[in-house]
Amino acid sequence: MRQLRKITDLKGYNFKARDGDIGTLKGCYFDDNSWLVRYLVVRTGSWLLGRDVLLVPSVILGVDQERKLIDVDLTCKQIESCPPVNTKLPVSRHYENEYYKYYGWEPYWVGELFFESPPHAAQRIEAKPPEKPQNPHLRSSDEVIGYQIEAQNGEPGHVAGLILDDEDWRIRYLIMDTKSWLPGKKVLISTPWAKTVIWAEQKIQLDVTCEQIESAPDYDPSKTISRDEEIRLYKHYGKTLE
Structure with a gap:
């Protein structure tokens, strides 16, 4: 059921993959044109030495408020092997291309918005880097x-x-x-x-x-x-x- 939530209330929620725990919510990146959340920033536990990883909202299967748990339709191995990100720096379009290429998803800036077309059901394509550098308009929720x-x-x-x-x-x-x-x-x-x-x-x-x-x-x-x-x-x- 749809619910409006403060982002700060979700911080600390545990993310669970299909085969194990991932980590806790640290924040998110949103599109400054549409206010759509493009990525959730998850601080992993000891299994990835506390590394930050990005998850697109469309892989979320559900939010359990009572248990403070967010189920994710990915495996720990998929998340472990995804391109590393430095969340102290802006997320570049180059990184986004590598990220979507790794998962085999159609990038959100090509065709339909990702939340309308779940990435795990999307057509597998090669994400091509733009001819010129682009500003993906991503902003941190903390900013x-x-x-x-x-x-x-x-x-x-x-x-x-x-x-x-x-x-x-x-x-x-x-x-x-x-x-x-x-x-x-x-x-x-x-x-x-x-x-x-x-x-x-x-x-x-x-x-x-x-x-x-x-x-x-x-x-x-x-x-x-x-x-x-x-x-x-x-x-x-x-x-x-x-």
Whole structure:
């Protein structure tokens, strides 16, 4: 069943392959154009000396909240032999080509989005490097925490967290902390309302006003976000939830 989850709540969840444990969630990389999570960063255990590995969301079979367990449709051997990644550096398109070539999957930038066409069912093709270097628009989920938020008529707060949809693995909401303006208040901002993200200035510009944010429903992190609450939130901002 679809659920909206804070990325920080998923950190520490254990990943389990078809034949053994993999490691725990460290973070993710998302596409800064679509807010889709492209890779989950998993810190492996002692079996890979704590190495970080990347997993695409479409190999996830399910998320067990009670056991804090995420089942993955891969074997430990497949993961062990995949191209190593240095998560201290940006993920390059060259690495992505090597990654998809290793697994024999069609890259997400060719044809359909990966979550609509599971990679383990995709046509096996050779991923060809681009003729010119490309920016794959991948950003770390940790990178945007603390970014300043700029409304149409002021700067009411900063990004305090991210909420993703575990059905299509898209970041749906920014958690905005308004403590510099309205102490103790946190609100949700839907990512489609982010008009511009200025990465060089660590700033996100919104298509809403400070007055709308001030009167918006408070975000309670202890409660699950229901569909009705999403509809009310969109209605408050004069938006339509599709």
